[in-house]
Amino acid sequence: MLPHLDDAWRLARWLARVDHDAEDVLQEAMLRAYRYYDVGGRDNVRAWLLAIVRNTFYTLRTEGPVASLVDEFDEDVHATNDANSPEHQMLRDADAQQVRAAIERLPVAFREVLVLRELQGFSYKEIVEITGLKTGTVMSRLARARERLARDLGVGAEGGSHHAMQ
Amino acid sequence: MQCSDSRLLIHAYLDNELGAGDSVRLNRHIADCADCARELERQSLLQDALRRARPTLATSDALPGALRARILASLPLSESTSAAMAPLALRPRPSLHRRQPLTFAIAASALLLLGGGFGVAWERHASTVSATEGNAMIAEVVSDHVRSLQPQHLTDVLTSDQHTVKPWFDGKLDFSPQVRDLDAAGFVLVGGRLDVLHGRRVAAIVYRRRLHPINLFQFVAAGPNTTPTSNDAGDGYTTTSWTQDGIAYWAVSTLDRGEMETFAGAFRTSPSLSVPR
Numbered sequence: 001m002l003p004h005l006d007d008a009w010r011l012a013r014w015l016a017r018v019d020h021d022a023e024d025v026l027q028e029a030m031l032r033a034y035r036y037y038d039v040g041g042r043d044n045v046r047a048w049l050l051a052i053v054r055n056t057f058y059t060l061r062t063e064g065p066v067a068s069l070v071d072e073f074d075e076d077v078h079a080t081n082d083a084n085s086p087e088h089q090m091l092r093d094a095d096a097q098q099v100r101a102a103i104e105r106l107p108v109a110f111r112e113v114l115v116l117r118e119l120q121g122f123s124y125k126e127i128v129e130i131t132g133l134k135t136g137t138v139m140s141r142l143a144r145a146r147e148r149l150a151r152d153l154g155v156g157a158e159g160g161s162h163h164a165m166q
Numbered sequence: 167m168q169c170s171d172s173r174l175l176i177h178a179y180l181d182n183e184l185g186a187g188d189s190v191r192l193n194r195h196i197a198d199c200a201d202c203a204r205e206l207e208r209q210s211l212l213q214d215a216l217r218r219a220r221p222t223l224a225t226s227d228a229l230p231g232a233l234r235a236r237i238l239a240s241l242p243l244s245e246s247t248s249a250a251m252a253p254l255a256l257r258p259r260p261s262l263h264r265r266q267p268l269t270f271a272i273a274a275s276a277l278l279l280l281g282g283g284f285g286v287a288w289e290r291h292a293s294t295v296s297a298t299e300g301n302a303m304i305a306e307v308v309s310d311h312v313r314s315l316q317p318q319h320l321t322d323v324l325t326s327d328q329h330t331v332k333p334w335f336d337g338k339l340d341f342s343p344q345v346r347d348l349d350a351a352g353f354v355l356v357g358g359r360l361d362v363l364h365g366r367r368v369a370a371i372v373y374r375r376r377l378h379p380i381n382l383f384q385f386v387a388a389g390p391n392t393t394p395t396s397n398d399a400g401d402g403y404t405t406t407s408w409t410q411d412g413i414a415y416w417a418v419s420t421l422d423r424g425e426m427e428t429f430a431g432a433f434r435t436s437p438s439l440s441v442p443r
Binding site: 003005006009010013014023026027030031034087088091092094095096099100117118119123124139140142143146147149150153154 | 229237377
């Protein structure tokens with residue numbers, strides 16, 4: 001599992017957002033992984049390890065459970081816009097720092113599926129395996145994550161910041 | 167198809183996760199629905215933005231070397247010791263940030279004492295391992311390996327950075343041990359230590375593959391280059407030895423022959439790190 005240490009770190013960092021917390025998550029997750037490594041055959045060690053990272057994150061963090069976060073964010077995001085709108089232009093111009101900031105503003109339930117898919121390249125099936133969510137839930141969270149991201153990047157960093165306050 | 171379905175399937179479509187039937191239905195809907203067509207375009211612009219950002223984000227999210235070393239240090243060293251280490255996993259906030267430097271300091275000072283003693287008794291054996299020595303050597307390599315897996319014994323210098331491991335040996339040996347980066351081959355550098363093998367002071371470079379630590383002992387050998395030879399040393403241990411450019415290498419671990427030879431092959435073909443002595 002050590003070849004996947006970098007992936008584990010990235011996920012821990014995207015989830016925790018603070019390096020110090022991410023280090024604790026990674027440390028704890030690797031210890032857990034080593035304890036259970038011998039148990040049972042698994043064909044996707046990378047997905048298995050990231051599942052442990054994710055679970056460790058939710059165990060260690062002191063905030064409430066994920067479920068409470070999700071339902072609050074079901075709002076209209078399908079504002080109509082035309083193809084040459086300033087919003088589309090901002091999307092075309094978005095740089096890595098803006099993308100990072102926008103991803104970090106996503107609620108964690110959306111952030112995790114987006115990061116697993118977009119930054120770590122997992123298939124839907126693997127994301128189901130890692131998160132234990134249903135395929136339909138993965139798809140809808142991914143859709144909402146991207147809708148929020150597109151909107152957030154589309155209105156620029158200043159306009160986007162207040163989404164985090166919702 | 168409803169717009170609400172289309173807004174969900176657009177993502178599966180962009181991710182190449184949509185079945186043929188749904189793709190056809192989605193395309194048909196998008197041909198008729200300007201709003202959904204715009205949403206598809208907006209989402210593909212977002213996908214482009216993410217793709218552009220990905221290399222930068224991946225670089226800035228790289229695992230710091232010091233953290234990697236700390237994690238490796240905290241892990242149980244073998245299956246048999248993992249049970250003993252298990253309670254560590256229950257500690258809510260591992261105090262490793264403080265514990266490791268202390269451990270390191272103790273190990274380093276113990277080593278200074280040891281190093282002084284051995285320095286006096288040290289007598290250079292520049293011979294190669296003879297055939298009759300072979301079996302005794304295998305046994306000793308294995309027992310050294312087992313001894314090294316006792317807690318805190320595996321490494322004196324603990325780092326995944328070859329540029330730190332190699333200079334650490336300066337002045338401690340009469341040759342410059344080879345430390346090579348084998349990450350690409352799936353062997354992670356853990357660290358190094360001084361050891362004594364068959365009366366020789368040797369360098370032990372430690373790598374790890376999955377759960378298996380590998381000790382790679384190195385000492386001066388006057389002889390021609392040899393290709394790796396593997397031996398099943400019993401109890402699941404495998405040793406692989408070879409000579410290259412005046413250094414004898416003995417690798418030992420619980421990996422099987424195939425993986426040990428992969429290790430030997432990767433090591434022999436990797437460029438050596440050149441650090442002025």
